[in-house]
Amino acid sequence: MSLINVTNLTYAYEGSYDNLFENVSFQIDTDWKLGFTGRNGRGKTTFLNLLLGKYEYSGHISAKVDFDYFPFPVENKDRNTIDVIESIVPDYVHWELVRELNLLKVTEDALYRPFESLSNGEQTKVLLAALFLKENNFLLIDEPTNHLDRHARKLVSDYLSAKSGFILVSHDRAFLDRSVDHILSINKTDINVQKGNFSSWWDNKQRQDNYEIAENDRLQKDIKRLSDAAKRTNDWSHETEKSKYGNGPVDRGYIGHKAAKMMKRSKAIEQRQQSAIDERSKLLKNIDSAENLKISQLAYHKNQLVELNNVSISYGEKNVCEDISITIEQGDRIALSGSNGSGKSSIIKLIIGEDISYTGTFRRGSQLQISYVSQDTSHLRGNLTDYAHDHGINESLFKAILRKLDFSRVQFEKDMAAFSGGQKKKVLIAKSLCEKAHLLVWDEPLNFIDVISRMQIEELLLEYGPTILFVEHDSEFCNHIATKAVEL
Structure with missing residues (x-):
């Protein structure tokens, strides 16, 4: 077991004025099976490339493991599969490779066929098997399901559930639930880690979102109530202060004291109002809007x-x-x-x-x-x-x-x-x-x-x-x- 530490990571695409990641910090264990989720365009693949050291960034990433990326690029696909595997893991042990392939229901004869002759699903399985043979490596698995049918997805998710030490990018909920024990979520403003599978993370996210929405509504009402109260108190203070003059003999000291007291009360209300506004500003930053869509389909003249x-x-x-x-x-x-x-x-x-x-x-x-x-x-x-x-x-x-x-x-x-x-x-x-x-x-x-x-x-x-x-x-x-x- 070792740790991967990400500290104050900040990164922006070249030519962009906005940071994709800003002062992001978190820690993960290399024994975890992490599902990586987040909206399209939030930078999941970019983050994996940062771990691989492909881009310059500010902040710090430290790890005592080597990172390997899936899908592994195969340049000469006309070579036999066994030669492709040897180029990925030069010191592989044959019986261990056959064991991994058997777990993924890939027959040994696939090793002696050209890699390009394998189906997309078989290529996915072969590359996963090869990468998991490497020692002291942490796998960054980027959307492996795109070439897998439902049966193959079940097979590969069962395979991954028996492994450890990887980050898995997938948008298939059932696949994630079967494969992972932690979720790494890339949000609007940060990246955080939570124990559990996708379903438990989603339940927690909905509870947090609903709490923040309710708290936001409450603070909105507080801000309006305090704003109205501050205006009334401020108006009373000004009216009281004005009454010191033009109304015959009055105790101006008393009236001035009363007006100052009301002004002080008005300032206190304004401070509470500002505190409520500040509290509200902390909310809703990571809520992903999922508004309903609308369509209108044509009706056909026959059933x-x-x-x-x-x-x-x-x-x-x-x-x-x-x-x-x-x-x-x-x-x-x-x-x-x-x-x-x-x-x-x-x-x-x-x-x-x-x-x-x-x-x-x-x-x-x-x-x-x-x-x-x-x-x-x-x-x-x-x-x-x-x-x-x-x-x-x-x-x-x-x-x-x-x-x-x-x-x-x-x-x-x-x-x-x-x-x-x-x-x-x-x-x-x-x-x-x-x-x-x-x-x-x-x-x-x-x-x-x-x-x-x-x-x-x-x-x-x-x-x-x-x-x-x-x-x-x-x-x-x-x-x-x-x-x-x-x-x-």
Whole structure:
């Protein structure tokens, strides 16, 4: 056991006037399993890079361990997997490597195949196994779930729960709950550490937020009451002082003493008022606003929108899925699931109108308007105003949705190419919510998106009940949203 100490850490992006982190201090144990959570754009990956020593900063970070980052960059993916592992851990012991792979359900023959021939999920597992073989290292695991289906996420989370000494960035609540024993949360004004899993941290955060909101309301009322009282007392003091003159013979000494007493009382009330204002200023700094979103979906003239009956899809001579039957009716929220390579994306492409070779019966309603969110965000560049104009959506509504999903106004002026992965996915979702459509088709929409935004999107879909077909590996999201489930 040793400690990682972060003291007065301050950092700003080059060219930025605002600090991303300012005088941040905390301490963590190298035996802990830490889940790292926070809104998109708050600097989670940047903080990991600071631990790795990639950027200059002020303050101090001390640790008696070496840091390793996942995903580990593999330059020559055409090499055999065993050679890739040897480049990461030159002194690995073979039986220990095989043991780790067995825990992750990766067969030993994968070691003797080119690394690039492994599926994305297999590559994730192999790299995790290799990195955990290194001694005296502390792993910085950055969003490992993006290429894992639900079954693989369960497998990897069980694997991590038996390990120690890592920081895990993930926005999958169930994955975090199974994997970690502490939460490192990056807030608006600080970073703090709390014992427990994500669910216990979220419960505590909501209690703290609700307390601060109630305390803020109480202090607001106190400030108004004290302000009114100070004004009344001040007015009485001035009126009493004025009565010393122009009213015949009076005891001016007594009246002056009375006026001074009232003025003193007024000053005391003002001091209490200022104390209340100061107390209030300490509140609400780390409350993440999660306002409700709004959409208006088009109603279709028929109940049935799409039908697939015994559909099989092939590429060349290879069938990717066979005998699939799905009916999409108005109000359905259908979770399409299955292992990687089972044909989920192919079915989505068929439904949205791409040229896909298939057999069986496929019907899509005439004049059906579909809003599609793809997995790919690499095409996003330029500013948000031009993007809204090019896609014929209401710019004000589009930006209002992004504001509610925690976009700062500064982001509106930036090139989308510089956005984080989560911010890019939010752009696609906000665009989809602005489009007039009968059916939403979302292909892994939540990759990289922070937990609070996921909850907002859940609430939206539950409140408005749009018809939607989606592929998503976040089990909590699927359990909350889906009215039907189709597994390939």
